[in-house]
Amino acid sequence: MATEKAYEDTTTPLGSLQEEISSIIETFVHLGVQVHDFQGTQEAKLGLANHINKTISKLHDVSSRDDLRDIMIPTDLLNYIQDGRNPDIYTREFVEVVRKINQYLNGKSLAFENFRDTLAASIKQEFPELAPEVDSIKAKTSVSASLEDAAR
Template identity: 35%
Template sequence: MAPVSQPDHMVVEQQLRDVIQDLFQIMVQVNSYDTATHSSNTVLQNSVKTLHSSLLKIYKTANNPTVNLPHIPPELIQYVDNGRNPDIYTREFVELGRKGNQLMKGKKEAFGSFRDVLAEEMCNVFPEMRSDVEMVVKATGGDVAKLPVPKEEVAKKEN
């Protein structure tokens, strides 16, 4: 997620404050609504129109491709809508990531171990393929020094 620029953040923050203020005004108008007077009706209509224009501003800002806003996963929005704490969602997400990383690390180590055993057996059974096996072991991050020494080299060192 790219960082949100300060001007974009301030614009959206102000627009949200405007919407909250408009909602508060509507709450006050509804609470003090008097069916006998025509002025209450007009004031409430104007408050609803103001809320509508404030919501349109936020909508246009959110859909503007030049505005850099953070992406919030829909799962997180659903989580918060269900009345749960977003910090718990983040903690669960991090724990799942950690478990996935541990699983991948285990797989990587298992495949590395399998590579080393296979390379050793290949060198023992097919000594003529040693250079190819070394090339594959190097390319996959293995240690060529762990491969067994060819029998010819052992015999040369003994003589």
């Protein structure tokens, strides 16, 4: 959500970039129309040259912006766009992959917790004198203890 707001706000670097890119796209559309309707006259040549120079100037302005130097764009995303694919689909696929990985890791975490509890019960049954140490280790390795430690 926060990144979407950044794009809408033209005072942020990404918001102003979106505005500049929209202008470049509009210039490309005009350039395409001019090329399609090209008459070959001197005026048409001058108009076409002006649109090409305007496009080059705008692209140069975007590529030389200092306020975008710290913004990292994944190369996978750039390759995706370069292949003519929609970056929104890349984002959706990326989120889906992260969700699946999170589910997998959550399952592993639960399996380790169950193993820890089973092992602790077995150790306490076989070695009752170790019960305080086992309980201490179990408390230190529980998810709620980890969350409390992370909050500190």
